[in-house]
Amino acid sequence: MSYCPRCGARLPGPPPVRCSGCSYHLFLNARPTASVIVVDGPRFLALRRAMEPKAGQWEVPGGFCDGWEHPADAAVREAREELGVRVTLREFVGMYIGGYEFQGELLPVLDCYWLASIDPGQRIRIDPAESSEYAWFPIDDPPPLAFATMDSAIRDATARRGR
DSSP, X not given: OXXXXXXXXXXXXXXXXXXXXXXXXXXXXXXXXXXXXXEETTEEEEEEEOSSSXXXXXXXXXXXXXXXXXXXXXXXXXXXXXXXXXXEEEEEEEEEEEEEEETTEEEEEEEEEEEEEEOTTOOOOOOTTTEEEEEEEETTSOOOBSSHHHHXXXXXXXXXXXX
């Protein structure tokens, strides 16, 4: 970011920075995301990404929170959008700092993960704009996932299940 979003003056450096034109303090905070690790016994559901970044790689359902949206609500919404099902959130797995490539930049993200289960009577219908296929994998032997925070969350979820 080279210019102040408030007054348009050239910024003296990258965020965090104070604008010399209007004294606005500009920060680059991590954007919140919410994801679900849908489990069924000893396995979890993964989607193959249909879009960049990381097209073709496996991931768990999730995405960015809308403004003022609680991450738990975003996790349920993202599951409904990407899987076409209602889910029930279970245990909170954790929050992880990660990165997301967007418009030529690596953006900081704060990724929030929950274990979840698909509500009874639901049938998965993936959104083809988001995913090309889905598959169930052993939670203790996952494939490489698109984002490092997903690998960490699966590892932590597996450790909790073993207790």
